[in-house]
Amino acid sequence: MLVISCIKQVPDTTQVKIDPVTNTLVREGIPFIVNPYDTHALEEGLALKDRYGLRSVALSMGPPNTVATLKKACALGVDEAILLSDRAFGGADTLATSQVLAAAIERLAEKDEVGIVFCGKQTIDGDTAQVGPGIATRLGFTQLTLVDRIEWLDLDKKRIRVRRKLEGRHEIVEAPLPVVITAVRELNRPRYPTVPMRLTAELTEVTVWDNQVLKLDVETVGLKGSATWVSKIFSPERDQGEIIGDGVGDPVGTAHLLLEKMLSKDLLAI
Amino acid sequence: MQSHQYFMPVFAVAILAFCYSCYQRLQLVGEGAAENRFDRPGERLAGVFAYAFGQKRVLARPFGVNHFVLFWAFMLLLVANADFLWEGLFPGSGLSALPEAIRNPLSLVFDLVSLAALASVLVALARRLFFAPSYLGNDYTKPCSGEALLILGMIATLMAAYFVLNAAHLALGQTAWMPVSLAVSSLLRGLPAATLETVANVSWWLHAVVLLLFLNFLPRSKHMHILTAIPNCYFRSLENPAVPPREVFEPGKRFGVSDVEQFSWKDLLDSFSCTECGRCQDLCPAHNTGKSLNPRRVIHDLKVNLIDGGKPLIGAKGEGTSCEEALWDCTTCGACLSVCPVLIEHLPKIVKMRRHLVQEKARFPEELLNLFENMEQRSNPWGIAPSERGKWTGTLGDRTFKKGETEYLFFVGCAGSFDSRAKQTTVALATTLDRAGVSWGILGKDEICCGDSVRRLGNEFVFDKMARGNAELFRERGVKKIVTACPHCFSTLKNDYKQYGVELEVVHHSELIAQLVKDGRLGAPKKIDQGKVLFHDSCYLGRHNDTYSAPRDVIEAATGAAPRDFERNREKGFCCGAGGGRMWMEEQTGTRINHERVQEALKQQPDTICVSCPYCMTMLEDGLKDQGAEKVRVKDIAEVMAEALNDR
Numbered sequence: 069m070l071v072i073s074c075i076k077q078v079p080d081t082t083q084v085k086i087d088p089v090t091n092t093l094v095r096e097g098i099p100f101i102v103n104p105y106d107t108h109a110l111e112e113g114l115a116l117k118d119r120y121g122l123r124s125v126a127l128s129m130g131p132p133n134t135v136a137t138l139k140k141a142c143a144l145g146v147d148e149a150i151l152l153s154d155r156a157f158g159g160a161d162t163l164a165t166s167q168v169l170a171a172a173i174e175r176l177a178e179k180d181e182v183g184i185v186f187c188g189k190q191t192i193d194g195d196t197a198q199v200g201p202g203i204a205t206r207l208g209f210t211q212l213t214l215v216d217r218i219e220w221l222d223l224d225k226k227r228i229r230v231r232r233k234l235e236g237r238h239e240i241v242e243a244p245l246p247v248v249i250t251a252v253r254e255l256n257r258p259r260y261p262t263v264p265m266r267l268t269a270e271l272t273e274v275t276v277w278d279n280q281v282l283k284l285d286v287e288t289v290g291l292k293g294s295a296t297w298v299s300k301i302f303s304p305e306r307d308q309g310e311i312i313g314d315g316v317g318d319p320v321g322t323a324h325l326l327l328e329k330m331l332s333k334d335l336l337a338i
Numbered sequence: 339m340q341s342h343q344y345f346m347p348v349f350a351v352a353i354l355a356f357c358y359s360c361y362q363r364l365q366l367v368g369e370g371a372a373e374n375r376f377d378r379p380g381e382r383l384a385g386v387f388a389y390a391f392g393q394k395r396v397l398a399r400p401f402g403v404n405h406f407v408l409f410w411a412f413m414l415l416l417v418a419n420a421d422f423l424w425e426g427l428f429p430g431s432g433l434s435a436l437p438e439a440i441r442n443p444l445s446l447v448f449d450l451v452s453l454a455a456l457a458s459v460l461v462a463l464a465r466r467l468f469f470a471p472s473y474l475g476n477d478y479t480k481p482c483s484g485e486a487l488l489i490l491g492m493i494a495t496l497m498a499a500y501f502v503l504n505a506a507h508l509a510l511g512q513t514a515w516m517p518v519s520l521a522v523s524s525l526l527r528g529l530p531a532a533t534l535e536t537v538a539n540v541s542w543w544l545h546a547v548v549l550l551l552f553l554n555f556l557p558r559s560k561h562m563h564i565l566t567a568i569p570n571c572y573f574r575s576l577e578n579p580a581v582p583p584r585e586v587f588e589p590g591k592r593f594g595v596s597d598v599e600q601f602s603w604k605d606l607l608d609s610f611s612c613t614e615c616g617r618c619q620d621l622c623p624a625h626n627t628g629k630s631l632n633p634r635r636v637i638h639d640l641k642v643n644l645i646d647g648g649k650p651l652i653g654a655k656g657e658g659t660s661c662e663e664a665l666w667d668c669t670t671c672g673a674c675l676s677v678c679p680v681l682i683e684h685l686p687k688i689v690k691m692r693r694h695l696v697q698e699k700a701r702f703p704e705e706l707l708n709l710f711e712n713m714e715q716r717s718n719p720w721g722i723a724p725s726e727r728g729k730w731t732g733t734l735g736d737r738t739f740k741k742g743e744t745e746y747l748f749f750v751g752c753a754g755s756f757d758s759r760a761k762q763t764t765v766a767l768a769t770t771l772d773r774a775g776v777s778w779g780i781l782g783k784d785e786i787c788c789g790d791s792v793r794r795l796g797n798e799f800v801f802d803k804m805a806r807g808n809a810e811l812f813r814e815r816g817v818k819k820i821v822t823a824c825p826h827c828f829s830t831l832k833n834d835y836k837q838y839g840v841e842l843e844v845v846h847h848s849e850l851i852a853q854l855v856k857d858g859r860l861g862a863p864k865k866i867d868q869g870k871v872l873f874h875d876s877c878y879l880g881r882h883n884d885t886y887s888a889p890r891d892v893i894e895a896a897t898g899a900a901p902r903d904f905e906r907n908r909e910k911g912f913c914c915g916a917g918g919g920r921m922w923m924e925e926q927t928g929t930r931i932n933h934e935r936v937q938e939a940l941k942q943q944p945d946t947i948c949v950s951c952p953y954c955m956t957m958l959e960d961g962l963k964d965q966g967a968e969k970v971r972v973k974d975i976a977e978v979m980a981e982a983l984n985d986r
Binding site: 080082083085099101257258259260261262263264266267268271316 | 587588589593696697698699700702704707710711715716721722723724725758761762799
């Protein structure tokens with residue numbers, strides 16, 4: 069049985085700046101990282117591999133340099149890493165992205181039964197949280213979003229029970245396999261790669277599937293297959309708030325200033 | 339006189355057994371990995387004279403005098419005992435065949451030296467029995483261990499037998515310059531000649547048998563150091579001993595040490611050279627605050643593991659294995675290295691074992707996961723965006739290092755760039771350098787962490803990337819001189835980077851400021867009263883780089899008075915608790931190291947504690963807060979100097 073972890077290479081958003089003139093992301097020299105939520109998706113796939121002997125596959129759609137991200141997955145111990153890369157896939161929104169990922173999962177399912185697909189709950193660049201549910205919908209898999217714990221997995225009965233982390237409460241859900249699970253940070257602690265695994269990963273070939281392999285209608289993928297597109301990116305103007313005092317030079321005085329300010333605006337209920 | 343015909347076989351058996359034991363031990367040492375410790379023989383020999391024959395480190399403690407006496411007594415009595423054995427095999431052909439003019443002074447020397455040896459053994463015995471210092475014992479041995487008592491008893495017996503033997507000969511009418519033996523012979527006077535013959539015979543055999551037993555006991559006990567200490571001093575590290583060796587990252591290799599044979603042969607020789615004096619244990623900040631680590635135990639366990647064979651080196655139970663917690667307890671302060679009389683290298687062994695845990699097992703305290711990822715991803719411990727690095731310059735304007743123009747690269751380091759408290763030191767240093775007209779510049783967002791923490795924590799793979807990156811950056815930018823306000827950056831760039839072909843002039847800011855004061859480039863700073871000032875030695879500036887006076891000179895120039903010292907200072911300084919990557923780890927066992935250091939400071943009721951390291955700054959400030967003593971200020975030496983300059 070396969071356990072598939074979908075991961076995305078994203079720019080390290082702490083380092084991304086928006087060009088104030090052109091209102092576009094300044095991506096030059098910005099390092100890429102594995103989307104942090106996806107590291108939990110990857111870890112859970114590996115944990116199930118360790119525990120049940122499932123075959124773990126990492127899947128990513130992106131430009132050719134996404135190989136670096138997939139090699140990180142190899143260093144952590146996935147059995148196979150597949151890059152979905154084609155010029156036709158470029159500029160995709162969540163709809164078109166889930167289309168390609170779902171097609172790839174279907175292709176994998178031809179050879180081996182797919183049990184669980186893990187995704188991060190959302191990416192830190194797009195923040196939509198739509199790709200996981202999109203894959204589930206396209207594949208007709210049960211979708212279990214925002215999962216913070218797997219209660220149990222019964223491979224004989226092909227059922228899984230998970231705990232979902234919702235606002236202010238938890239929800240225990242049971243479902244038949246196959247499922248798509250989107251992971252929150254609390255699901256696990258991602259492992260750290262060993263050096264021998266890293267060195268092996270550097271030599272490992274990442275499988276690349278382009279559209280000649282997936283044979284998708286080009287009108288349904290990439291920019292053409294997208295229902296939405298980005299028209300403008302901008303930093304919101306700050307219309308409120310100010311920096312007062314000198315916290316470094318005079319922390320006590322600054323604290324007083326702040327306190328007075330809050331008292332004057334009656335922000336502190338005394 | 340003696341029944342020598344029996345001695346030949348006894349001697350032969352004993353010597354064969356001794357040689358076999360030594361061979362066994364040497365063979366074990368030979369199982370270690372290759373390491374070149376044969377270069378620069380002149381320098382090595384000079385070290386042997388200083389550390390072995392001169393007993394330099396032994397004498398660093400008052401009681402070391404006793405060992406000095408015993409050591410030199412042994413050296414001289416080596417001749418006497420060789421002669422004793424020779425005469426036993428071939429009577430009349432040893433020193434006794436020499437003319438009296440030579441024989442008499444020799445006898446006198448041997449006689450007096452034997453008394454000295456006996457005295458020092460009795461003193462040592464008394465010390466172990468009645469006034470043993472706490473560091474002699476620990477969880478696996480006591481000051482009065484059977485082994486210690488046995489060896490002291492053997493030496494005492496040898497000396498006593500020697501005196502009685504000579505006394506009997508003197509009583510029988512021999513003449514020799516032997517005042518001590520003569521005094522003993524007065525007790526034997528009046529005994530019939532036959533009895534004296536028997537006394538001589540019994541003493542001779544007692545001496546012979548104990549001597550041969552002693553010889554055979556050596557390789558099987560901690561007293562192996564009698565044989566290995568001198569070679570161990572010869573094969574010592576001629577580089578900075580705290581710097582672990584570079585690793586090569588190729589598929590199929592092993593990384594770090596998990597089996598005893600992966601240590602170098604010198605590491606294994608170290609284990610046979612330890613005589614369990616306990617000085618490392620006495621100074622170790624981890625051991626002193628109730629943690630699992632005891633550097634002496636690490637060496638002991640290595641030896642037991644090597645001899646017993648087959649036991650896991652890390653993580654099993656009982657003797658012969660180091661527990662993981664102990665390995666993570668090390669602050670790499672280097673106190674053990676600096677105090678060991680026979681120059682055992684504890685610290686690199688701990689780092690090598692950490693390397694295995696991190697690199698082959700990915701097993702480490704969980705709080706390090708973030709550190710490792712931040713370091714790899716954003717090249718600083720906090721994971722702050724690299725673009726923020728140069729922001730501290732604020733109103734100082736663009737201070738980018740310019741190739742061919744700027745003299746000093748100010749390597750600001752992670753703390754100095756990102757930590758709000760350490761940034762104040764950075765600014766203080768920058769303004770001081772400006773005041774002196776020093777040409778300096780920074781790399782800003784291009785600066786990457788020096789890698790100190792990851793290297794000490796055993797993440798050599800990540801360190802390797804950082805070091806290669808920095809080496810390339812320095813070459814590219816044409817950097818020749820570096821100044822840094824962080825002793826960890828300082829020591830790493832200066833010592834560790836040599837392994838990457840980086841041989842630059844690296845100075846710590848204390849050295850540079852002290853030099854600027856000396857050269858008159860800072861004018862006459864106004865002496866600012868900082869109250870009672872205590873100076874805390876940073877391990878990586880002091881012990882690791884032997885720099886003790888520069889920071890004190892700076893404080894003196896800025897305050898008009900030399901700072902006071904902690905009770906434990908300079909070579910014996912006590913770590914703040916943050917070195918070796920401990921800065922990024924929780925301290926769950928025992929008491930906190932920084933609390934211990936702060937309590938030591940508070941005994942002197944200081945107004946200001948001066949530091950020369952951003953880690954020490956954090957640890958001492960936190961410690962003072964925890965002890966409710968925030969009134970005591972912690973200041974970097976650069977801040978003290980900047981205040982003095984600004985007040986002019």
